[in-house]
Amino acid sequence: MKTFYRGKIFTFNHSATLANIQGLVPDSLFVDEEHFTFLRDGLIAVENGKISAIGDYNSIKHQICAEDQVVDYSNKLITPGFIDAHMHATQTSAVSAYGEKLLTWLNNYVFPSEVAFKSDISARREYEILLKQLFKNGTTSICAYLPNSYDGADLLFEITHRYNMRVIMGNTIMTDGNDDLITTPATSMKISEKLYQKWHNTGRISYALTPRFALSCTEETLQLCQEFVHTHPDVYIQSHLCENKNEIQDTLTKFPWAEDYLAVYEKYDLVTNKSIYGHCIHLSDSEWNRMVTKGAILANCPTSNNYLGSGLFRYDVAIAKDAKFALATDWAAGNTLSMLRVMDDAYKVAMLNSFKLETLSRWFSATLGSAKALQLDQYIGSLEVGKEADFIVIDPAANDLLNYRLESSHDLLDYLFSISSLGDDRIIDATYIYGNKVYDSKRS
Structure with a gap:
């Protein structure tokens, strides 16, 4: 059985380096397929602690079977731990x-x-x-x-x-x-x-x-x-x-x-x-x-x-x-x-x-x-097929000021900058390690 997580997704791709992401400006779709990916409505599949699929929701939702579980984090951001x-x-x-x-x-x-x-x-x-x-x-x-x-x-x-x-x-x-x-x-x-x-x-x-x-x-x-x-x-x-x-x-x-x-x-x-x-x-x-x-x-x-x-x-x-x-x-x-x-x-x-x-x-x-x-990038650091499912869910709405600021944010860099400038533990909605939820803001 797989568990699917639906939400906005931001991750660097394996080809990204500190040198080649300098000066990058996201296009209007918020996607740079070579170095990083931002999906407004994405889906991640996790099986046995590892990521088995990731992509746009409409592109891979057909992979969901009757016995699979779907966790809906719509309007929240799923990103690497x-x-x-x-x-x-x-x-x-x-x-x-x-x-x-x-x-x-x-x-x-x-x-x-x-x-x-x-x-x-x-x-x-x-x-x-x-x-x-x-x-x-x-x-x-x-x-x-x-x-x-x-x-x-x-x-x-x-x-x-x-x-x-x-x-x-x-x-x-x-x-x-x-x-x-x-x-x-x-x-x-x-x-x-x-x-x-x-x-x-x-x-x-x-x-x-x-x-x-x-x-x-x-x-x-x-x-x-x-x-x-x-x-x-x-x-x-x-x-x-x-x-x-x-x-x-x-x-x-x-x-x-x-x-x-x-x-x-x-x-x-x-x-x-x-x-x-x-x-x-x-x-x-x-x-x-x-x-x-x-x-x-x-x-x-x-x-x-x-x-x-x-x-x-x-x-x-x-x-x-x-x-x-x-x-x-x-x-x-x-x-x-x-x-x-x-x-x-x-x-x-x-x-x-x-x-x-x-x-x-x-x-x-x-x-x-x-x-x-740290020479651990074959395991962690990004959300890619085959990697270990260490990820977090960020809920900007949990911080009123951040949520208000993001109303006027219309590009990825400003969105991420605002989260890192105004965010703290209040906006961490959930934390997953090897596919297991170890923190849930609603139960803390």
């Missing part, structure tokens, strides 16, 4: 902490909150709150930093596996710093190995080796991370890079042999085409070029960077250099889990750098562009 490429699953209780820069914020608020994850009860409660909010905001995939303990990390792997989420996650490796959080290098690697063996490529899960950042690691730790990457060549790597100027200076003081921040990771072979580096605000020209050459992923977090006053990401440079970048919340330094709000902040950050970040570029970087950067 959002991908959050950098977030911390351990920081929900620290969200909206007031008035500190990065390093002070970590020491005063974040590290104490993460100690609570030694309790299974505390961890389970926080994970339940986090996932509910992710689904409520239309996020279907995450790249997440987990607790440094085996049990605390294993629990979220277990929960996301139950939801059949497409995730990239790993235990946070921290061997230098807060005494209540650090482990020995050998212990961290044992936990990493155990989680990798249990969860990597299990269902829709990928394991990521996750040294928190250079300041939280000794050279022995980084050397063990290097050995792990050599023996597990398919592993993802995630860490932080050039988020804050004081962080950069402290890193160069700790590793005086390094010519720059990136060189610390490069020495230990932690910069690959499966490396996800959060922030990347203050990269030198050399660091930009080396990141691009090695195909590393820049996970940009404008909401977080604004909140902590860290700086402005150079979208103009990223696009000009054809860098692999994705949008992210950096929850809970970012004080929202809404990728719509992140898109809006990305636009504002770009404007502060006198650069207009186009509407399609922002939607792309939260969906298919992120999936391509």
Whole structure:
């Protein structure tokens, strides 16, 4: 049996890239068959968690059989679920902490909150709150930093596996710093190995080796991370890079042999085409070029960077250099889990750098562009036959101001721009993961 979903449909097509969608102007039918599709009255068929058909309603409605189910989302927008490429699953209780820069914020608020994850009860409660909010905001995939303990990390792997989420996650490796959080290098690697063996490529899960950042690691730790990457060549790597100027200076003081921040990771072979580096605000020209050459992923977090006053990401440079970048919340330094709000902040950050970040570029970087950067585009990021059915339903009418604004909107770019400028969790009507509804606004 299939389930058919009827409504407006917007999706990028697999051929779309950040470069070839620049400057695109939709025609009067709102359709660009090469790069993206917008259907005013579309239909998607889902069977066994995957998309089996998509097209104009009148063109494919004949495929509906008597035993099939039809879900009517007319006048609502069906679009791919959002991908959050950098977030911390351990920081929900620290969200909206007031008035500190990065390093002070970590020491005063974040590290104490993460100690609570030694309790299974505390961890389970926080994970339940986090996932509910992710689904409520239309996020279907995450790249997440987990607790440094085996049990605390294993629990979220277990929960996301139950939801059949497409995730990239790993235990946070921290061997230098807060005494209540650090482990020995050998212990961290044992936990990493155990989680990798249990969860990597299990269902829709990928394991990521996750040294928190250079300041939280000794050279022995980084050397063990290097050995792990050599023996597990398919592993993802995630860490932080050039988020804050004081962080950069402290890193160069700790590793005086390094010519720059990136060189610390490069020495230990932690910069690959499966490396996800959060922030990347203050990269030198050399660091930009080396990141691009090695195909590393820049996970940009404008909401977080604004909140902590860290700086402005150079979208103009990223696009000009054809860098692999994705949008992210950096929850809970970012004080929202809404990728719509992140898109809006990305636009504002770009404007502060006198650069207009186009509407399609922002939607792309939260969906298919992120999936391509993460090498997951064969599975997620767009609504195409054969792909996993991770999608959301947006109801602009749930926000009176947005609904009023859209009355005067008569082209696709303005329609999408208004949704990303004025939208938030209120307009997410439903969220589906692998064809299963995990959020319904009417039942929340």
